[in-house]
Amino acid sequence: MTHxxxxxxxxxxxxxxxxxxxxxxxxxxxxxxxIAGYNLGNALLHRHGVLPDVEHANTPSKLPVAPAQLPTAIQPAFAAFTELERLRLEHVRSPGACDTTLAKRAWQLLDEIRHAAS
Amino acid sequence: MNIAMHLERAAAFERALARLDPVEDTELFVVFLMRAGTHRVNAALHALGLTSGVMGGAAGKIGDLNHTYKPKLDVALPPAMQQAFKHLSLLENLRPEFVRGPRVLDHAMADACRAAYAGIRAHTDSILGAGVTP
Structure with a gap:
């Protein structure tokens, strides 16, 4: 998809x-x-020339380069996305309990990515 | 995860699905149906003794599946599980176009998704037994 x-x-x-x-x-x-992060993250990767429109990275752990090698401007967004991916691993894909605090943290991280993509 | 936790997680995704519209909220509708279905499939596989509820697997059996194809499950499935896998694959195969791609469900497709999930529930419930909860 395009940006x-x-x-x-x-x-x-x-x-x-x-x-x-x-x-x-x-x-x-x-x-x-x-899932929202997937779309915002790929928008950023397209915008900053890391990936063409026909290639995508599902999550930070699937990036073709290490996060530290991304354009400096998008590193904070991908740092937030990395933490969001970790929350999913520990609390959605694993038995870790979920609560309002974690949901709020997910929103904070998503808002950081949204801000970078806006 | 153990069977009870899988069923609790499936129910949690079902509660969230009740708040969503399949057309307006296509992306999360598809993902959450897939997740709920995956949990029910995992619960049934554990009940059959084909996989382990221990994280990472145990006693020579693999642990939870993330998807019908991942990790690869090299065992013969009974007919009910084959049908459940078929329904779950339908939901999984929507992701490229509807979750990661630009398309949006229409009402006919939404009905097909709901029917697929109902199929997963029916076939996994037949394995888990009448006392299945929640």
Whole structure:
């Protein structure tokens, strides 16, 4: 997808996330935030010439280069995305409990990525 | 994860799905259906003794599947699990176009997704037994 298509998808996913409860849907908030992050992260990778429109990285752990080798301007966004991916690993894909605090943290991290992509 | 946790997680995704519209919220609708289905499939595989509920696997059996194809499960599946896998694959195969791609579900496709998930529930419930919860 193109940079603009990714941003359209990300806006849709953020609107969907806003329908979820931080308290009772905490795990789903984290999972959904990573899906939004996928689109925002790839928008940034396209915008900054790291990947062409036809190539994508699912998450920071799947990047073709180490995060430290990304353009400096997008390193903070990918640092946030890395932590978001870790939350998903520990609390969505593993038995770690989820709560409102973690859901709020997921939103904070997502907002950092959104700010970078705006 | 053990069977009870898989079923709790499936129920959690189902509760979130109840807040979503399949057309407006296509991306999370597809992902959460897939997640809920994956948890039910994992619960049924553990109940059959084909995989282990221990993280990373144990006693020569692999642990939880992330997807129908990952990690590779080299065992013969009973017919009910084959059907559950078929339904789950349908949901997984929507990701390239509808989650990572630009398409949005229409109502007919949304019904097909719901039918796939109902199929997963029916086939895994038949394995987990009448006392399945939640």
């Amino acid at each position: 603009d298509e990714h941003l359209v998808k990300a806006r849709r996913i953020v609107a969907s996330l806003e329908k979820l409860s931080l308290e009772s849907d905490a795990m789903c908030v984290i999972d959904g935030a990573v």
